[in-house]
Structure formats: structure tokens, C-alpha cells
Amino acid sequence: MRAMGGDQVAEAVADCVATLGTAVDRDWEGVTAGRLEWSCRETAVHVADDLIGYAANLAGDAQDDYVPFEISLEEGTDNSGLLHVVRATGALLAAAVRTAPRGARAFHPYPFRSADRVGFAAMGVAEVLLHTHDMAQGLEIPYHPAEELAEFVLTFLFPHVQPGPTPWETLLWATGRGELPGRAPVTEWRWRNNLVLAADRLDLVGIRPAEARDLRLGGDGGFEWIEGGPYEGTRDAAGFLLKGYETGVHRPEFGVFALVRREDGRAIGGLGFHSAPDEEGRVEIGYDLVEAARGNGYATEALRALADWALARDDVNSLFATTDPANTASQAVLVRAGFTRVSEDGEGPAFELRAGR
Incomplete structure (x- = not known):
């Protein structure tokens, strides 16, 4: 990009x-x-x-x-x-x-x-x-x-x-200056810069629709990635974000974040929400890291930062995640971040982290 x-x-x-x-x-x-x-x-x-x-x-x-x-x-x-x-x-x-x-x-x-x-x-x-x-x-x-x-x-x-x-x-x-068919007039408005959450060694940088489009089309989304990035899961998540934007259901604070290493400013993975919280305050998350960044505790660190931010909100009561049965490394990340295994079916084990843990 x-x-x-x-x-x-x-x-x-x-x-x-x-x-x-x-x-x-x-x-x-x-x-x-x-x-x-x-x-x-x-x-x-x-x-x-x-x-x-x-x-x-x-x-x-x-x-x-x-x-x-x-x-x-x-x-x-x-x-x-x-x-x-x-x-x-x-x-x-x-x-x-x-x-x-x-x-x-x-x-x-x-x-x-x-x-x-x-x-x-x-x-x-x-x-x-x-x-x-x-x-x-x-x-x-x-x-x-x-x-x-x-x-x-x-x-x-x-x-x-x-x-x-x-x-x-x-x-x-x-911005309250015109009309669109089927939409109510706008009387109050604010633009929205992207959310950035700080972890110990990382910044979780909110990805915006233009950046998501570039990632989905094979670009870098405006980030400088380490070798091997971005991983396919991040590109897929960017595609879901873009679809939500185009259909009018995207809530930016419950989107996708690039994990940017503070020491060198390079992106090493992605982390984010599958959607906004449901009526019970439950929201699903997903994450991935570029292979060269794995094994350093980055995913656990990022997941804890995201969980702390989400569970401090009034509209979030629990975080939910599923993993492949064979992905024991991802399961270990969830456990280290405080999640508890709650179920297991044919698609793999599910983990949950509730407010007030």
C-alpha cells in the first residue's frame, strides 16, 4: 500500500x-x-x-x-x-x-x-x-x-x-450536509480515528477499511511486516472487516488489530473480534502470528491487552475463542491469557474468559 x-x-x-x-x-x-x-x-x-x-x-x-x-x-x-x-x-x-x-x-x-x-x-x-x-x-x-x-x-x-x-x-x-435514500438525516456526528491499545512490547493498531481492502487484495495494509507476513489469517480477517464495513454492520472498536512490535515498528500478526458483542455481551476473538514471531510470548501479551480492554467495557461480559484440535500452541496461549476450556466438539476445543475473572 x-x-x-x-x-x-x-x-x-x-x-x-x-x-x-x-x-x-x-x-x-x-x-x-x-x-x-x-x-x-x-x-x-x-x-x-x-x-x-x-x-x-x-x-x-x-x-x-x-x-x-x-x-x-x-x-x-x-x-x-x-x-x-x-x-x-x-x-x-x-x-x-x-x-x-x-x-x-x-x-x-x-x-x-x-x-x-x-x-x-x-x-x-x-x-x-x-x-x-x-x-x-x-x-x-x-x-x-x-x-x-x-x-x-x-x-x-x-x-x-x-x-x-x-x-x-x-x-x-x-456530516449533516445532504440526504441519502433510506437513511435518516444526520444531526450530530464525529469522525473516528483508529483505536490503538498498548501491550508490554506491542501496540495493537486498529485496521481501517482502506487498509483492510489492501490487505485482502494482497498488499501490506500500510504496515511494515516481518518476513513471511502478513499471515493468511490476518488477510481473511481483513476481508471480514471489509464486508462488515460495506454492509453497514462494522463497529470499528470491535474490528481487527495489527500487532506492531514497538522496538522496530514492524507488524508481526493480527488479532481481533469476529463481530460486535451479542445481546448477552459475548464476543468471539481470533488471532495469528507470522511464523517468525512465534514462541516469544507475543500472542499471549496481545491477547491479555485486548481482553483487559474489552472486559472493562459495559457491553462485554465474556470473550470466546475456538481452536483446531491439533493446535496445542494456540490452546496454550489462551490458557496463559486466563481463558478456560469450556467445551469441545468436532471443530475443536472452545475457551472462554469472563468479566471479573
Whole structure:
């Protein structure tokens, strides 16, 4: 999977500047931007603020809050000058994304208090696309971004939203700016960066729909794998995640995680849920490791971290797993992680771990 983010930011900003550049002689202060309460000028300043803010958090490794600054335009800056600011701040975010290490994460509140470099890029693209739409509405000029950009935003920030007829229509609906047949209007929304859980030596990194699609098609999903990876079980799990996304039943926090070794940033396996919890709070899990990573306790460590996170939730009461009868190594992992053998049938032994163990 090619590096994602910087090019998309640059493309979105260039299209924004070209679109709004056709109306620089208009009064942006006196025109409301679409359904927003801001004027078009205030909205353009907001876009530039977000672009530079995302760049600063990512490049500055902010972990607890936004970097405490904001931009201020010189008195007398006209609309052309404001677009120059948007273009410059977009270039800074694109550069920050392109130069950030693969595993870099920095503060953003929604929903898990961090985002990676692709997440920051997708948020920047979202701000540009959606607010250019708002300003274009207010100024009554045409605007339709590339569908690939809208899909980029959806597959990295809206994994809980089922794809609609087109990515752009879906993104407008998901952010309360449009309608889709058969779906209720959206009045409140938040995008969702991916969940990352920390274990002793590993990070469990949530896989997003775009990454799952790449894995299912034989790619690396944007991860750097050790030799022999990813294992086939991870590719199969990515396929199930993708199917859930496409059918509208995917809950991102109950998806699939890549197991990334902290010492070198390389992925060694996959771990995740078969679905969201059922009505009784029961959820099934599965996992695999690349052969070269086995025998080091990684699977047990990752499973314990996932179990601790899941069983601390109100909607999970028990975790369930099955193994092949001959896979004694996998059975030993489950036992070491605290699971108890509860049944055995023709498909192999089943194990369970209940809350309050």
C-alpha cells in the first residue's frame, strides 16, 4: 500500500484554492457559508487554522493537547491573500504527513485522543472538502471534489458509516450536509480515528477499511511486516472487516488489530473480534502470528491487552475463542491469557474468559 496522506492533502487544497479563486472579488465577510453560522471569510480562516494545527500537533509530537497557538491575518489581508494562507498551511500539513515516522501518533480528541499521520491527513482533507463545499454554497459557485478524496476521508475517518451511492454523497450525508435514500438525516456526528491499545512490547493498531481492502487484495495494509507476513489469517480477517464495513454492520472498536512490535515498528500478526458483542455481551476473538514471531510470548501479551480492554467495557461480559484440535500452541496461549476450556466438539476445543475473572 503506497504511503497515503500528503498527496491527498495537496490535491484537496489545490482544488479548494482553484474553486474559491473564481470568487475572490466577492464579499466573503457578508456571505454565510452554507448551513454554518460563520461567514465565508471566517470559514476560510478556520480551514487554515485546522491545517496548521494538525501539522503542528503531528510534527511537534503533541500528546496531551493542541499546540497552543493560532494564526492571525495581517490587517488588510484580502481574499486572495487568505487563499495564499490556506495554500501555505496545506503545504505544511502535507509536508508534516510525508515526513512523519510510520508509527507517529499525536493528540486529537476524537474518539481515542490520538491520530496517526494518515488520520491527520484525512482530517485535513475533510476540513478542506467540507468547508469548501460550505463556502461554495454561500458564494453560489460550483464545487465537486474528486470522489477518491471523499473515499479517502470515509475509509479512514468514517469506518462506522456504510458506503452510499457515491463517496461524496455519503460524506455530505454523514456530516449533516445532504440526504441519502433510506437513511435518516444526520444531526450530530464525529469522525473516528483508529483505536490503538498498548501491550508490554506491542501496540495493537486498529485496521481501517482502506487498509483492510489492501490487505485482502494482497498488499501490506500500510504496515511494515516481518518476513513471511502478513499471515493468511490476518488477510481473511481483513476481508471480514471489509464486508462488515460495506454492509453497514462494522463497529470499528470491535474490528481487527495489527500487532506492531514497538522496538522496530514492524507488524508481526493480527488479532481481533469476529463481530460486535451479542445481546448477552459475548464476543468471539481470533488471532495469528507470522511464523517468525512465534514462541516469544507475543500472542499471549496481545491477547491479555485486548481482553483487559474489552472486559472493562459495559457491553462485554465474556470473550470466546475456538481452536483446531491439533493446535496445542494456540490452546496454550489462551490458557496463559486466563481463558478456560469450556467445551469441545468436532471443530475443536472452545475457551472462554469472563468479566471479573
